[in-house]
Amino acid sequence: MQYAPTVRIVEMPCSGTIDHRVLLQTFEDGADGVFVAGCMEGDCHFLKGNFRAKKRVRQVKKILDEIGFGGDRLDFFNLSAAQGQRFAEIVKEMTERVLQLGPNPLNKKAKKEGGAA
Amino acid sequence: MIIAQQKPVKDIAAMISDCKKVLLVGCAGCVTVCLAGGEKETEVLASSLRIMRKMEDNPLETVTYTATRQCDPEYVAALDNLTRDVDAIVSLACGVGVQYLAERFTDKWVVPALDTKFIGGSTVHGNWEEKCGLCGECILHRTGGICPIIRCSKSILNGPCGGSQYGKCEISKDVDCAWQLIYDRMKALGKLDKLMEFQPPKDWSKSRDGGPRKAVREDVMID
Ligand code: SF4
Numbered sequence: 001m002q003y004a005p006t007v008r009i010v011e012m013p014c015s016g017t018i019d020h021r022v023l024l025q026t027f028e029d030g031a032d033g034v035f036v037a038g039c040m041e042g043d044c045h046f047l048k049g050n051f052r053a054k055k056r057v058r059q060v061k062k063i064l065d066e067i068g069f070g071g072d073r074l075d076f077f078n079l080s081a082a083q084g085q086r087f088a089e090i091v092k093e094m095t096e097r098v099l100q101l102g103p104n105p106l107n108k109k110a111k112k113e114g115g116a117a
Numbered sequence: 118m119i120i121a122q123q124k125p126v127k128d129i130a131a132m133i134s135d136c137k138k139v140l141l142v143g144c145a146g147c148v149t150v151c152l153a154g155g156e157k158e159t160e161v162l163a164s165s166l167r168i169m170r171k172m173e174d175n176p177l178e179t180v181t182y183t184a185t186r187q188c189d190p191e192y193v194a195a196l197d198n199l200t201r202d203v204d205a206i207v208s209l210a211c212g213v214g215v216q217y218l219a220e221r222f223t224d225k226w227v228v229p230a231l232d233t234k235f236i237g238g239s240t241v242h243g244n245w246e247e248k249c250g251l252c253g254e255c256i257l258h259r260t261g262g263i264c265p266i267i268r269c270s271k272s273i274l275n276g277p278c279g280g281s282q283y284g285k286c287e288i289s290k291d292v293d294c295a296w297q298l299i300y301d302r303m304k305a306l307g308k309l310d311k312l313m314e315f316q317p318p319k320d321w322s323k324s325r326d327g328g329p330r331k332a333v334r335e336d337v338m339i340d
């Protein structure tokens with residue numbers, strides 16, 4: 001499977017372990033975009049982990065919109081371990097979306113601060 | 118327990134717009150249980166505020182702490198060291214907690230992050246309902262365990278109004294008529310005759326009448 005080198009994968013035992021704090025932290029740490037990939041609906045080993053992850057992602061998107069950061073930088077997808085092709089597509093889709101949105105606005109600020117120092 | 122909900126982040130940010138460093142204090146009591154102001158919510162709010170401020174090129178430093186309860190002086194005192202160099206304290210407790218913090222930290226700008234809504238409980242995870250109006254003299258033994266003061270939209274104490282239709286209150290088809298519930302339950306218990314007993318008007322002097330209320334227990338006082 002080939003996919004764009006723009007992503008860094010963080011493995012989790014189940015998408016249901018994702019937490020609002022972790023998602024916000026990724027953006028504070030400079031991620032330009034983040035997507036959470038959960039199993040196909042009905043295929044979660046813990047039954048409802050992917051449904052819960054999807055709801056949490058939706059909530060964090062709402063927060064990001066509310067604070068003006070933009071929820072578009074975050075998304076949730078369902079896909080199975082056998083769908084390498086689909087994974088590559090999602091990576092491409094997210095990469096394109098993020099390229100359009102530009103870099104994480106917090107990075108721009110950090111660079112400016114760094115440049116001035 | 119007390120049910121509260123977080124204010125919009127923008128509103129909270131506006132309250133501390135002139136601050137550089139703030140302490141956000143969660144509460145491990147009621148607001149942890151109703152998922153509005155516990156440890157996790159405190160971190161999420163801190164992160165949201167930091168992101169917002171960084172985007173405005175005006176970074177905010179945050180310190181977070183979750184008190185066992187904000188409505189007990191001993192737990193509030195535990196915050197002394199954390200408050201010294203902050204410009205403001207954001208409380209994620211109910212209105213009681215905010216006031217305890219304001220009382221102790223007299224020279225600090227203390228602001229509420231939550232709107233305190235009501236006292237009640239959950240029906241399922243993520244859904245809470247108001248159950249008690251804090252009337253000061255409970256009458257649930259006369260109403261089948263269903264509170265007419267808060268669950269009847271008009272707080273009627275002597276049976277349903279004319280707006281009770283098919284078990285629903287006239288304000289909304291989603292709201293049960295409390296008096297229908299009371300009647301049905303008393304009937305099922307074989308206690309309808311209790312509803313016929315004469316009741317004098319409720320003594321509202323035990324409620325909000327006469328200013329803030331107090332409860333005293335001499336026997337448990339330490340000094
Ligand atoms: S401060 Fe408020 S929310 Fe916290 S435990 Fe006390 S009553 Fe409950």
Ligand code: SF4
Pocket residue numbers: 248249250251252253254255256257264265266267
């Ligand atoms: S009767 Fe009074 S104390 Fe009892 S549940 Fe209703 S409001 Fe609360």
Ligand code: FES
Pocket residue numbers: 013014015016038039043044045046047048049050
């Ligand atoms: S095992 Fe839960 S989402 Fe995959």
